[in-house]
Amino acid sequence: MLPEINENMTLKEIMDMDNKLFDELKNFGFDICCAKMSSLKDSCKDKGLNVNVVVKKLNDVVEEINYIEKLISENE
Numbered sequence: 001m002l003p004e005i006n007e008n009m010t011l012k013e014i015m016d017m018d019n020k021l022f023d024e025l026k027n028f029g030f031d032i033c034c035a036k037m038s039s040l041k042d043s044c045k046d047k048g049l050n051v052n053v054v055v056k057k058l059n060d061v062v063e064e065i066n067y068i069e070k071l072i073s074e075n076e
Contacts, residue, residue, distance in 0.1 A: 002018060008039050
């Protein structure tokens with residue numbers, strides 16, 4: 001199970017959690033190469049994005065991943 005994402009996590013921490021989260025960060029247009037050690041909060045500020053909206057969207061992805069993992073483990 002993946003932990004909930006918060007604004008103080010670095011982009012690298014989030015990217016390393018799952019490929020779907022990596023893709024979501026790319027969709028937001030974050031600099032996933034050079035700025036990956038920046039916090040999500042700072043990265044949102046730099047891009048002019050609302051950090052609460054981004055955290056909510058990323059946590060929606062986390063919920064989906066955790067739900068799928070739960071279903072798989074129940075059926076094993």
